[in-house]
Each structure stands twice: as structure tokens, then as C-alpha cells.
Amino acid sequence: MEEILKQILSGMNEMKNDIAEIGKNIKTVEHRLDRLEKMDSIEHRVEVNQIDLTDIKEILEKMDSFQTDVLKDFFQIFKGNSFNKVLQEELNLINQRLDAQLTKIAKNEEAILMIEGKNNKVS
Template sequence: MVQDINKLTDNVNDIKSLFRTLNDTLESIEKRLSRLEKMDSIEHRVEVNQIDLSDIKESLQRIEETNNRDIQHINRRLDSHLVKIAKLEENMIIFKCK
């Protein structure tokens, strides 16, 4: 009877030890999964930020193209006005000399 109780006690202790080992293993797995989730989250944020940056870059390029056209148009108008002013100055000088 005492031997049976000792065997049962040993078996219970073995089961407790197995449960502790299982618990440690589960904690380790949970930590690894947590890190993987964080990695997924970081990778997702990086991808989203890359998309956002790409969109911003494309928008800036479109704005730059539009502004370049506007600036070119403004430059042509300024050039034509400068030519008109130069002709008027030339005419004024000619009239002064007469």
C-alpha cells in the first residue's frame, strides 16, 4: 500500500513537472507569436508608408509639371512685356533725339 502511494505520488510529481514544462513551452510560443505579430505590424506600417510616400511623390511630380507649364507661360508673357517695354524705351529715345 505504501509503495502504491509512493508510485502515485511520483506519478503526480511527474505530471506536475510535465505541466510546468508544457506551460514554459506555451509561454515561449506566445512570446514568439507576439514578436511575429509585431513584425507583421511593422512590415504593414512600412508598406503603408511606402504607398503613402509614393502617392505624395506622384502628386508632387504632377504639381511640379503643372507649375512648370504655368511658369513657362508666365515667362513667355514676361518676355513679351519686356520686349514691348524695350521697344517703347527705344521709341522714347528716338523721339528725344529728334
Template structure:
């Protein structure tokens, strides 16, 4: 049972790590967007916006790919833990009835 709690704790840490990575990326995007407000010329804005938008798009795609695979992995781990917990509960019920 302790091992299951340890595995569940690891899973929670993985989720926290994903959220932290996503937050860091959002902060970076916010900084880039705030710098856009300070630009002077229209041509420069258009040029930088195109570069920033493509960078943002690529970053978001990488994050999405990484998160979807990691979230899929976490979901599989959670499913297996739920099955183990259900089996443990079933064993406890069987032992109580004996």
C-alpha cells in the first residue's frame, strides 16, 4: 500500500512539473507580448509580430506534443493505480467477511 502511495506521489509531482513548465512558457510569452507594445514603427511591429507569432506557435506546438505524451503516460499510470487500489479494496472486503 505504501508503494502505491509513493507511485501516486510521483505522479502528482509529474503533474506539478508539467504545470510549472507551462507557467514558465506563459510568462515568457507575456514578456514578449509586452515588448511588442513598446515598438515604434509599423513596419518593425509587423516584422517582429510575424517572428514572435511563429516562435509562439512553434513553442506551443512543442509544449502540446510533450504534454500530450506525458499526460497520456500519467493517465495510464493513474489507471493502473486505480485498478490496484480496487483490487486491494476487494481483498480487504474479502478478508473482513472471513
């Protein structure tokens, strides 16, 4: 009877060791599956990003071609001498107005300095 109990105990110990080893193997498999899920997720994101990048590239190419066409028309107009004269006149007018404003600012600064000088003499 004792031998049978010893055999049963040794068999149970072997089963316990086997179950522990199976548990380790299951954890290893779960870890690998988690990594595969992460890889699938990363691959999916890469595929989605590639699609987004392709769409963005197409949009940029369309914008570039549109801007090139519009700029060609603009520069053809800009090449005309009459347009250049009008622009030159407008720039001269703007410069004159800026000069007038700077002169007014300088006069006001001078007046402020004179008033401050009078106030300092009175004090």
C-alpha cells in the first residue's frame, strides 16, 4: 500500500511539474501573441499613414500645378510695362506718405522732449 501511495505521490509531483511547465509555455505563447498583436497594430498604422501620405502627396501636386498656372498668368501681367509703371507710382506714393508720417512723429517727439526739458527746469 505504501508503494502505491509513493507511486501516486510521485505521479502527482510529475503532473504538478508538467502543469507548471505547461503554464510557462502558455505564458510564453501569450507574450508572443501580444507582440504579434502589437506588430499587426503597427503595420495597420503604417498602412493607414501610407494611404494618408499618398493622399497628401496628390493634393500637394494638384496645388503645385494650380499655383504654377496662376503664377504664370500673374507674371505675364507683371511683365507689362504699364503695370510696372502703376506699381512704381503706387510705391512712390506710399513712400511719400510714410515720409510725411515719420516727419510728424519726429516733430511730436521733439515737442515732447522740449516739454520734458521745461518741466525739468521748473522742478
